[in-house]
Amino acid sequence: MTQAWVDASSGASGDMLLGALVGAGVPVEVMQEAIDAVAPEPITLRVEEVRRGALAATRVHVDVAESHHHRTWRDVRAMLAGADLPLAVFERLAVAEGAVHGMPADDVHFHEVGALDAIADVVGVCAGFAHLGATGVTVSPVAVGSGTVQTAHGTLPVPPPAVAELLRGVPTYAGPAPMELCTPTGAALLTTLATAYGPQPAMTVDTIGVGAGGRDPEGHANVLRLFVGGFEAHSVRTSTTEGPLLLECNVDDLDPRVWPAVIAALLEVGASDAWLTPILMKKGRPAHTLSVLVDAARADDVRTTIFRQTSTIGLREQPLTKHALDREMVAVEVGGHPVAVKLARHHGVVVNAQPEYDDVARAASALQRPVADVLAEATSLARKFV
Structure with missing residues (x-):
């Protein structure tokens, strides 16, 4: 089962995530095809190998013609109809921008987050993670930077209000440089994609992508790293009587x-x-x-x-006093689609094997089969672990 870890210790932006995905093995054509399917004007992705500090990295340029369209969330929602993950990212952006500017989300203009650039970043990154097929995406504490930044609304503190709003409840810190390190698009993508936050989880790393943006400051390598691999086969959470x-x-x-x-x-x-x-x-x-x-x-x-x-x-x-069984994540396949299975052990003996419902629902949608049928098949396959 594929696991991804995003190292955002130098911040995050849409182009940094695009570069990390290409560096981790996602064909740029996968992202270009997804963008072409929804873009209202020509957008081209161009890959360049660069250096940031002492590190080799991949930069993905988003080439667009000059555009004077300032699209609202209502416009973008109509444009991306049916693209669930990109829609979720843009909705986060619109709600955050609306909250900090005191206006309805539907009326938010996306000039502040890059218009066509933002569409390319969001759609491309979502397509890249879908290609990876990661069932878990863990994001490190996010470096947001410090100081001030110039925006269409004048000089703002770092993190800018929209970034601060997007990262509510997420582990963050200032990071290695007095500059804006995390953009609104980067924050919206990370918070939509993340299934957990923290240090690298137990996993066997197969590929590493190092993504670069346009900035190359002195003093630190301004990159975002993406680790992709499998779940550690016998990663177990120990039972405990400590309670919440x-x-x-x-x-x-x-x-x-x-x-x-x-x-x-x-x-x-x-x-x-x-x-x-x-x-x-x-x-x-x-x-x-x-x-x-x-x-x-x-x-x-x-x-x-x-x-x-x-x-x-x-x-x-x-x-409360809580007694939790030891747990282990394994996987089965239904029609070629991975379904995570949580095993629970009591004194080393498996007493429960339960497929993860979200994986079942995704597999059922992809296979165009009833969820109940896929759940029954996954449950039957999971019995081999008991």
Whole structure:
């Protein structure tokens, strides 16, 4: 099963990610074809081998004709209809820009993130990661830079407001140079693609791509590295009795349509799980109990999110003891598509083998088969590990 690790210790931009993908073996034709399918005007990718500091790197130039179109998120959404991953990236950009400028996301103009350049970066990078077929993308803490930057809105602090908004809840730090290191496009791509954040996970590295942007400052190699390989075959999480905190509150005056967004926000800031339980309160009022599991180190962020996102004015909190089985990730193939399988062991004996639903759904979509059929086949194949 393919795993990718993005080393963003010198920041991230769309062209750095394009270069890293080409360096890791993704044919530039794969990305060019995806761009040609949606681009409203001619866009050409051009590959150049460069040096950044002491490192050899790949730079992908995005050649476009001069364009005076400042497209809104509404325009881009119509242009990319059906391209789910690029749409998700642009939606993040639009929501972040709208939040910092105090305007509806649909009215945000993309001149600030490069217009045609941004379309090429986003569509090309998404096509490149799809070609890799990585089921997990781990992103290192992201270097954002420091100092100030000149924009269409004047001089802004680094990280610029849109980048800071996009990287809420993501591990970040200033990094090696007093300059803008992470662009809005880079931040939106990383946060959309990432399935986890942290140092390089246990993996057997097969290829390494080193991507360069246009800047070559003195003092550090301004590159983004992409490691691609397989999951470590016997990478196991040890069982533990150390437990999380349980935070709970009863809420009877929140529009129920808001709850999915609340739970998503809690998971984004570090909760390990969150769920709702319907209850009946005094005087017969229907309500919900919100329950959240979180490690003590992330509890303050979760408390803040609960108070900001719900109408509660108080929380109950208690430590829990947790017994977790040892876990191991393996994979099966259904119709040529990999499906991750989580094995759980008790005293070294496999007692559960469960296919990952997201992989099942992706395989079912690609194979044009019912999800239930693919799930049943993956479950049957997973039985060989028990």
